[in-house]
Amino acid sequence: MPLRERHVTPSILSADFAKLGAHVQEIMDEGCRVIHCDVMDGHFVPPITFGPMVVSALREALPDEAYLDVHLMIERPERHVEAFASAGADGITIHVEATPHLDFTLSKIRDLGCKAGLTVCPGTPPEHFAQVQDIDLALIMTVNPGWGGQAFMPGQLDKIRRVREMLGPDVAIEVDGGVNPKTGAQCAEAGANWFVAGSAIFNAPDPVAAYHAIAKAVGAE
Numbered sequence: 001m002p003l004r005e006r007h008v009t010p011s012i013l014s015a016d017f018a019k020l021g022a023h024v025q026e027i028m029d030e031g032c033r034v035i036h037c038d039v040m041d042g043h044f045v046p047p048i049t050f051g052p053m054v055v056s057a058l059r060e061a062l063p064d065e066a067y068l069d070v071h072l073m074i075e076r077p078e079r080h081v082e083a084f085a086s087a088g089a090d091g092i093t094i095h096v097e098a099t100p101h102l103d104f105t106l107s108k109i110r111d112l113g114c115k116a117g118l119t120v121c122p123g124t125p126p127e128h129f130a131q132v133q134d135i136d137l138a139l140i141m142t143v144n145p146g147w148g149g150q151a152f153m154p155g156q157l158d159k160i161r162r163v164r165e166m167l168g169p170d171v172a173i174e175v176d177g178g179v180n181p182k183t184g185a186q187c188a189e190a191g192a193n194w195f196v197a198g199s200a201i202f203n204a205p206d207p208v209a210a211y212h213a214i215a216k217a218v219g220a221e
C-alpha cells in the first residue's frame with residue numbers, strides 16, 4: 001500500500017455490525033482500499049468495541065487488496081499486537097499515551113510484517129513523533145478518542161502541518177475524527193493524506209455517495 005497516496009479510510013465503528021461484511025464490501029466496490037478498525041478496551045478509553053476476531057472475519061470476507069488499518073485505543077498494546085497481526089491487520093497504530101515501550105512496540109509491529117503507526121491524543125504535543133524510529137504512519141486525532149460522531153477540532157490543523165514538516169513526504173499522515181468533505185479538505189491542505197470517516201459515511205442516508213463526496217474533497221479520486 002503506497003503510503004504517499006491519498007485514501008479515505010472508512011471506520012467500521014459506525015457500521016451496522018449485523019451487516020458488516022456487506023457494508024464494507026459496498027464501499028470497497030466503489031474504489032475504497034483502506035478499512036479502519038477502531039479497537040477500544042474500556043480502559044484507555046471508556047467504550048469497548050471489538051478484538052482480533054472481528055479483524056479476522058473482515059480479512060476472510062474482503063478481497064486481498066483490502067488494507068486493514070487497525071487503530072489500537074488500548075492500554076499496553078505490546079501485549080496484543082501479535083494477535084491483531086495474526087488476525088490479518090496490515091497496519092497497526094498505537095497511542096503514545098498507552099505504553100512506556102513505544103520503540104519496542106513499533107519494532108515488534110514491523111517484525112510481525114505490519115506497517116507501524118503512532119498516534120497522539122489532541123492534547124499531546126506532536127514532538128513525540130520525532131522521538132521514535134521508523135514509523136510508517138502518523139495518526140492525528142482530530143477529536144478526543146473513544147466516541148464516534150464528535151465535532152472536528154480545528155486547532156489540530158496546525159499539528160498536522162507541524163507533523164508533516166517533521167516527518168517529510170514518505171510517512172502517511174492520517175486524521176481521525178469529525179472528517180467530512182469540508183474538514184477533510186482542510187486536513188488535506190494542511191498535509192494529511194489518509195482520512196478516517198465513520199459516521200459521516202456509514203450513518204449517512206447514502207454511504208456510497210458520502211464516501212465519494214469525501215474522496216472528491218480530499219483529492220482521493
